[in-house]
Amino acid sequence: xxxxxxxxxxxxxxxxxxxxxxxxxxxxxxxxxxxxxxxxxxxxxxxxxxxxxxxxxxxxxxxxxxxxxxxxxxxxxxxxxxxxxxxxxxxxxxxxxxxxxxxxxxxxxxxxxxxxxxxxxxxxxxxxxxxxxxxxxxxxxxxxxxxxxxxxxxxxxxxxxxxxxxxxxxxxxxxxxxxxxxxxxxxxxxxxxxxxxxxxxxxxxxxxxxxxxx
Amino acid sequence: xxxxxxxxxxxxxxxxxxxxxxxxxxxxxxxxxxxxxxxxxxxxxxxxxxxxxxxxxxxxxxxxxxxxxxxxxxxxxxxxxxxxxxxxxxxxxxxxxxxxxxxxxxxxxxxxxxxxxxxxxxxxxxxxxxxxxxxxxxxxxxxxxxxxxxxxxxxxxxxxxxxxxxxxxxxxxxxxxxxxxxxxxxxxxxxxxxxxxxxxxxxxxxxxxxxxxxxxxxxxxxxxxxxxxxxxxxxxxxxxxxxxxxxxxxxxxxxxxxxxxxxxxxxxxxxxxxxxxxxxxxxxxxxxxxxxxxxxxxxxxxxxxxxxxxxxxxxxxxxxxxxxxxxxxxxxxxxxxxxxxxxxxxxxxxxxxxxxxxxxxxxxxxxxxxxxxxxxxxxxxxxxxxxxxxxxxxxxxxxxxxxxxxxxxxxxxxxxxxxxxxxxxxxxxxxxxxxxxxxxxxxxxxxxxxxxxxxxxxxxxxxxxxxxxxxxxxxxxxxxxxxxxxxxxxxxxxxxxxxxxxxxxxxxxxxxxxxxxxxxxxxxxxxxxxxxxxxxxxxxxxxxxxxxxxxxxxxxxxxxxxxxxxxxxxxxxxxxxxxxxxxxxxxxxxxxxxxxxxxxxxxxxxxxxxxxxxxxxxxxxxxxxxxxxxxxxxxxxxxxxxxxxxxxxxxxxxxxxxxxxxxxxxxxxxxxxxxxxxxxxxxxxxxxxxxxxxxxxxxxxxxxxxxxxxxxxxxxxxxxxxxxxxxxxxxxx
Numbered sequence: 001x002x003x004x005x006x007x008x009x010x011x012x013x014x015x016x017x018x019x020x021x022x023x024x025x026x027x028x029x030x031x032x033x034x035x036x037x038x039x040x041x042x043x044x045x046x047x048x049x050x051x052x053x054x055x056x057x058x059x060x061x062x063x064x065x066x067x068x069x070x071x072x073x074x075x076x077x078x079x080x081x082x083x084x085x086x087x088x089x090x091x092x093x094x095x096x097x098x099x100x101x102x103x104x105x106x107x108x109x110x111x112x113x114x115x116x117x118x119x120x121x122x123x124x125x126x127x128x129x130x131x132x133x134x135x136x137x138x139x140x141x142x143x144x145x146x147x148x149x150x151x152x153x154x155x156x157x158x159x160x161x162x163x164x165x166x167x168x169x170x171x172x173x174x175x176x177x178x179x180x181x182x183x184x185x186x187x188x189x190x191x192x193x194x195x196x197x198x199x200x201x202x203x204x205x206x207x208x209x210x211x212x213x214x
Numbered sequence: 215x216x217x218x219x220x221x222x223x224x225x226x227x228x229x230x231x232x233x234x235x236x237x238x239x240x241x242x243x244x245x246x247x248x249x250x251x252x253x254x255x256x257x258x259x260x261x262x263x264x265x266x267x268x269x270x271x272x273x274x275x276x277x278x279x280x281x282x283x284x285x286x287x288x289x290x291x292x293x294x295x296x297x298x299x300x301x302x303x304x305x306x307x308x309x310x311x312x313x314x315x316x317x318x319x320x321x322x323x324x325x326x327x328x329x330x331x332x333x334x335x336x337x338x339x340x341x342x343x344x345x346x347x348x349x350x351x352x353x354x355x356x357x358x359x360x361x362x363x364x365x366x367x368x369x370x371x372x373x374x375x376x377x378x379x380x381x382x383x384x385x386x387x388x389x390x391x392x393x394x395x396x397x398x399x400x401x402x403x404x405x406x407x408x409x410x411x412x413x414x415x416x417x418x419x420x421x422x423x424x425x426x427x428x429x430x431x432x433x434x435x436x437x438x439x440x441x442x443x444x445x446x447x448x449x450x451x452x453x454x455x456x457x458x459x460x461x462x463x464x465x466x467x468x469x470x471x472x473x474x475x476x477x478x479x480x481x482x483x484x485x486x487x488x489x490x491x492x493x494x495x496x497x498x499x500x501x502x503x504x505x506x507x508x509x510x511x512x513x514x515x516x517x518x519x520x521x522x523x524x525x526x527x528x529x530x531x532x533x534x535x536x537x538x539x540x541x542x543x544x545x546x547x548x549x550x551x552x553x554x555x556x557x558x559x560x561x562x563x564x565x566x567x568x569x570x571x572x573x574x575x576x577x578x579x580x581x582x583x584x585x586x587x588x589x590x591x592x593x594x595x596x597x598x599x600x601x602x603x604x605x606x607x608x609x610x611x612x613x614x615x616x617x618x619x620x621x622x623x624x625x626x627x628x629x630x631x632x633x634x635x636x637x638x639x640x641x642x643x644x645x646x647x648x649x650x651x652x653x654x655x656x657x658x659x660x661x662x663x664x665x666x667x668x669x670x671x672x673x674x675x676x677x678x679x680x681x682x683x684x685x686x687x688x689x690x691x692x693x694x695x696x697x698x699x700x701x702x703x704x705x706x707x708x709x710x711x712x713x714x715x716x717x718x719x720x721x722x723x724x725x726x727x728x729x730x731x732x733x734x735x736x737x738x739x740x741x742x743x744x745x746x747x748x749x750x751x752x753x754x755x756x757x758x759x760x761x762x763x764x765x766x767x768x769x770x771x772x773x774x775x776x777x778x779x780x781x782x783x784x785x786x787x788x789x790x791x792x793x794x795x796x797x798x799x800x801x802x803x804x805x806x807x808x809x810x811x812x813x814x815x816x817x818x819x820x821x822x823x824x825x826x827x828x829x830x831x832x833x834x835x836x837x838x839x840x841x842x843x844x845x846x847x848x849x850x851x852x853x854x855x856x857x858x859x860x861x862x863x864x865x866x867x868x869x870x871x872x873x874x875x876x877x878x879x880x881x882x883x884x885x886x887x888x889x890x891x892x893x894x895x896x897x898x899x900x901x902x903x904x905x906x907x908x909x910x911x912x913x914x915x916x917x918x919x920x921x922x923x924x925x926x927x928x929x930x931x932x933x934x935x936x937x938x939x940x941x942x943x944x945x946x947x
Contacts, residue, residue, distance in 0.1 A: 050278035
């Protein structure tokens with residue numbers, strides 16, 4: 001009897017400890033997403049990135065913390081002043097993307113994020129990187145879309161790239177605009193606040209649609 | 215705690231009780247008073263560091279330091295904990311702290327990591343075009359978009375300081391050195407005959423397409439011990455890695471066309487290209503100064519193979535076959551202007567295979583082989599000379615990241631060369647020689663700090679033809695005086711075997727040697743680069759002879775010597791004017807030598823004291839067009855006027871050239887490119903040829919060495935076709 005009790009006790013304790021870890025993880029992630037939701041400035045974004053970075057260091061079997069750490073570094077790169085800082089952020093983002101890719105090598109979200117990082121690197125120095133980075137970004141978005149055609153972020157980011165290219169070459173923007181519009185119902189179908197799957201990007205798509213209507 | 219246990223627990227339900235206990239403990243933890251951990255993050259200099267990540271190890275508790283370097287966060291952990299502070303460019307710090315009371319104050323100092331790649335770099339002598347390194351003078355694209363280059367790598371390099379305009383040659387003349395003193399390497403492997411075969415006073419071009427390369431290091435002196443057999447300069451071309459996509463390319467040019475196809479798999483790729491050029495239609499259209507009996511035409515085939523063998527290991531194979539010929543008639547002043555017929559038939563093969571892999575954190579391996587075969591059949595009126603040069607090169611290099619402060623590059627290589635000359639007449643006289651050079655090198659960089667780096671290198675070469683060895687030392691250092699500015703210096707001894715035609719006659723000729731001393735200051739700030747470099751170069755053992763037509767062994771000695779002193783200046787600005795990028799190069803050189811058949815110390819005929827070039831590129835967004843211009847100036851070059859007393863006693867007129875180009879992005883995959891050299895049609899004179907003997911009045915007749923045509927106009931349409939690239943992706947939507 002004593003043995004059985006001890007065994008059960010240990011099992012429960014083990015489960016509970018895990019549950020405690022789980023609770024702390026959920027709490028930390030939730031807090032991170034809140035911070036991220038209000039982050040505007042470069043400093044705020046880096047803070048949010050730092051928060052996810054800390055989670056990613058401890059929780060190494062989930063790709064979400066690394067994903068969000070990378071996302072915040074990418075966003076920070078758009079706000080950064082100098083090319084050097086931008087490059088530091090995108091390089092940092094890449095390390096987290098690599099970490100996420102190890103856990104989820106064929107996840108459309110992670111691949112789309114990698115494409116977004118290429119886009120950020122391109123945007124940092126378009127004259128010199130345009131030629132080499134834009135096919136790279138397009139290829140990556142294409143891969144993300146082919147894995148999950150209903151990933152609104154992959155479709156919207158790709159539309160963004162296509163729109164920029166079409167605008168530059170003065171060719172019709174119908175196709176990227178149509179693609180951007182298609183993402184709105186996809187975004188709306190996403191359940192917010194459930195789990196940590198990415199749900200960002202609707203405002204980006206709306207902004208693009210706004211440009212299309214001009 | 216005991217009373218709670220008693221009150222709430224029915225004795226028979228152990229499970230419920232345990233859960234209760236656990237819930238209680240959890241609640242107790244959550245109810246624990248939060249302890250604040252705060253402090254300031256600084257670097258060694260005491261400057262605060264914003265953005266550092268501070269947290270307790272194995273917890274989610276932490277914060278980023280603010281703009282003033284301060285951080286503060288709360289935790290429920292207590293007791294002995296480890297505080298981790300991490301920040302890009304600094305070593306991650308782990309510090310044991312005791313968390314108790316209400317507040318824990320910890321100030322931390324982070325140690326900077328020595329940045330071997332983007333920190334202080336020895337820039338003396340080197341101009342680097344690279345996407346990878348942040349601090350570069352050129353970008354790879356600059357090579358193709360420079361107006362005067364006309365798609366030739368060498369043409370673009372020729373707008374950098376330290377180079378001289380020698381219009382009748384087309385080769386790279388660096389810092390008072392001759393064209394043969396510049397050696398070309400692809401991925402570290404030797405390339406022999408990197409320039410097309412040509413006749414006297416007919417300019418040549420580099421053989422390799424600029425699109426093959428992702429980066430270039432052009433060294434004007436004091437370069438690494440890894441490179442040898444070049445007196446003046448090493449031009450190191452780094453080829454592309456795996457391409458991004460499968461694609462086809464079509465080029466239609468005013469001088470020919472090419473077709474290329476690239477197939478990409480996940481870990482491998484293969485590209486094949488075939489190019490045909492014939493200048494005949496162009497020359498029929500545009501008046502030429504040269505009298506071409508048969509315009510230059512040629513066929514080039516290329517194969518590029520890439521295979522990723524391990525995560526970081528990449529095998530690169532490149533093969534090139536280049537067959538070309540032309541016949542030109544040149545007036546001979548010694549025969550009263552009667553024309554000589556000179557025909558050149560060239561068959562060239564080049565193979566380059568390299569493998570690079572990162573073995574582990576500390577060791578990187580780089581190795582390869584290259585082979586060159588170059589056959590030039592030169593017809594001169596009735597006679598014919600066939601030259602065949604074959605070269606092989608094998609090399610292995612290990613880079614050892616010995617410690618945070620020290621990295622070591624070491625390796626060995628072997629060069630083999632065979633040169634044969636056959637005179638095609640009744641005798642069919644043939645002569646040849648072989649030479650082997652074994653070399654080992656070791657070079658180490660010591661980073662005293664992120665501001666100071668010191669390099670020492672040694673190169674040890676043994677020549678099998680001479681059975682002798684040479685040790686060439688190299689020294690370099692760089693000191694950063696501020697965030698943007700740095701001084702660097704370079705010193706080195708360089709050797710290069712005597713040129714083929716001399717070694718053929720006298721096989722005991724020693725290598726020619728040069729000693730370089732360079733002092734450089736460089737300032738790089740956000741798309742603006744300023745460089746100034748002073749140098750001193752001493753030549754020894756230069757080949758000397760009395761009569762160029764005397765082929766006896768004793769005629770050729772190593773008694774020649776010389777020196778070159780100068781200052782190079784470079785300014786590039788990509789910021790001041792919107793969508794505009796320009797650079798200015800100016801070189802001053804004072805060079806004199808006594809070599810070949812000079813009768814005394816004099817400034818050689820390829821030297822212009824002042825060389826200036828100004829390159830500008832402007833992108834016009836609405837029409838998606840990049841327009842560019844290059845203005846080149848070279849001051850008078852000395853020549854030997856037989857009608858005057860003395861030696862090298864006269865000078866040519868100055869050289870001026872304004873070249874223009876435009877590249878129009880018609881569609882994403884179609885580029886129209888146009889360029890013209892010498893838009894003002896200036897009649898530049900590079901020198902004079904004098905008659906062997908004076909005329910009846912005792913006067914030596916002469917004729918000028920001129921450009922082949924007033925200007926060279928190039929038009930090309932470049933089309934890229936991707937099948938399973940973007941089109942496919944659109945279909946996926």
